[in-house]
Amino acid sequence: MKTKESSYNYGLNIFFNPKEVPEPSAVFALPEVIGAVHMTPLPEGDGVLVHIPKADYEDTVRIRLNGSCRIVIAVEAGTTVTLLEEGRAGSLSIDLDVAAGADVRYIALRSGGVEFARRRAAVATDAKLAWTTAHIGAKFAYGRTSTRLTGRGSSVRERAMYLGADGDCFDLHSEVVHEADASVSDLLTRGALAGRSKAIVRGLVRIPEGTRACIGKQKEDTLLLGPDAEVDAVPMLEIGTDDVRCGHSASTSQLDDESLFYLMSRGLDRRAAGQAVVEGFFAPVLEDCGEAFRASLGLKIARIV
Amino acid sequence: MTAAVKKIDVSRRLYDQADERPVKYAAPAGLTRELVMEISRTKNEPEWMLEKRLKAFDLFIKTPMPSWGPPLDGLDLDRIIYFVRPDAVESRKWEDVPPEIRRTFDRLGIPEAEAKVLSGVGAQYDSEIVYHNLKKEWEDKGVIFENMDVAVQKYPELVKKHFMTDCIPIHDHKFIMLHAAVWSGGTFIYVPPGVKVGFPLQAYFRMNAERGGQFEHTLIIVDQGASVEYIEGCSAPRFNASALHAGCVELHVKEGAKITYSSIENWSKNTFNLNTKRAVVDKDGTVVWLNGNMGSGRTMLYPCSVLRGAGAKSDSLGVAFAGPGQIQDTGAKVIHAAPHTSSTIRAKSISRGGGVSTYRGLVRVTRAAAGTSSSVHCDALIIDGKSVSNTYPFSRVDTDDVNVVHEATVGKIGEEEIFYLMSRGLTQEQAMKTVVSGFIDPVVKRLPLEYAVELNKLIELEMEGAVG
Incomplete structure (x- = not known):
């Protein structure tokens, strides 16, 4: 199936000044991958090929980034695995190949810094992919997640969150192309912005002819x-x-007075009530994020709300 | 199937046929500075209008074509005739209108509308109004309903203050520059403070001369506390060479005033409909947009409301139908620039037979707009497997005291609904038509009766041959 370039055009000028964006770190370094996997350097020398054979993975496979790099991950058919990407990369390219019947959770956690990340996946017949990308603050974060549903009955679930305080800037895309019949996508992005912070959030679901x-x-x-x-x-x-059955929605609002009032009537002060509302707002996108991440998110919320 | 297809052709001819009739003055194809001056001279316009036209022409020459939206290939700007004046003098009595022109209007249903005591009718035939009247009582109250060309001469202060100034400036975009350079005809309405016009004012446009461009300008000013409802419908005959429609509608809604603007556009399938409509709304004013887009090969139309006074409101409803070979790129824009403003947008689209319907909209909430609420709702119906529906809703919010919501759904005609209707004795085609007219009902029922009937008829016509 041919994938045409998207015909949309934003019609709006991107609001940030590129000159204000600091250079991403030029440090180039291979990542460490912890877990039972095979790893081979890519022929170009700028990254690694991570091969995840069929096995029982009780522990999370951890990818610890040490700098800009390219990672190609191949998950064998029928494998159930959780991948966790941490650390920092100035620019990052991930290609994830999910073979038939596999069930992959991919979690990327970030706090602060400047990053350009592109994550791509192809999901084969009856395979499942669950992306989670979470940003607690970012000087500048560009993140683009594209998923091609190439096999019949494949599915993708994406959860994205960002929390921005003064000076933070996010440019986040999620894109799904349904190339095969009976494929399912479910995208949810939740973000909260305080102080002088900005975000562009774009999502695209494409279901081609046929x-x-x-x-x-x-x-x-x-x-x-x-x-x-x-x-x-x-x-x-x-x-x-x-x-098809397709729908989308977007909302922008402030802290809901009624929820605040309810919590305050139960004895919370305004600050604590506000924090509880923000934490509750993020709950649906944090299912796959670990305790440690939730704790640091809680601290950040306490600081800015 | 073949019979059904044939039927479309027969029915569409009603709208797509050109009348043989003399054209008094048709400018040569293509746009030059001399032509712009010639148009202004023919109309005996004041100096400031000529300056405006020439300034716009200079900008137009410099400005590149838009880089976004549907493809505009096939639009050859050098082959368009920019100015045509039909051989008809302005007349107020139906009997005075030349017979060929009358026949065209007959087919479009104008006399019926007239018969139903819809008192004010101004209709544009090519570039000038041929038929115009307004009930005397409203004239006595100071309501002005005039051909735009005449208004320039008769009400220079009002026109100079509002014509392409703070609502749609001449440098807005490429096709507005073109419009400002060659505009001709259109409607001017002024409603004095506190006057509520109790019946809809109507105008009906039709593009006739081959490759005739239509650049009508509509300017409606509703003063403090006044209200008016304005309706226009468009239908153009089909020709081989591509035609261009680049109209402009400016609505000025003053403090506490209200305008309801309805239009049904059914240009022939080879028309490029690149239209611009905008309202500026002052304190506590309300604007209501009702838009139906049926015809045209390519449509780009995004009626915009600039809510610049506190408490201003905007309400947009739109229906777009994209049949074979058509791209309907429509939507709505709202700019919230004052506190406690509110807006709703509701868009419905139907794609059939390979047609592409696109919703492209913008909700912009500026820093000044605290206490704003906005809701956008789009529904798309795709009739067959080769048609396309796109949704590009942009929202940009710069302040926290807001509630902005967008929702959209895309789906096909429910098989269950069709089965149910067919089990009650309807044919498949009838069942589909019933479901489609139910789908657009929320918009149609806001229209005055004659227009609701016409819109339903047009949709039915377009749906013929959809089963197969």
């Missing part, structure tokens, strides 16, 4: 915690066939 019985769901919610925060939300659909 595919049948696909289901696509896409949602982008933003909480603005201060008058200086800014968000551009663009959830997009490109549908070329009638045999």
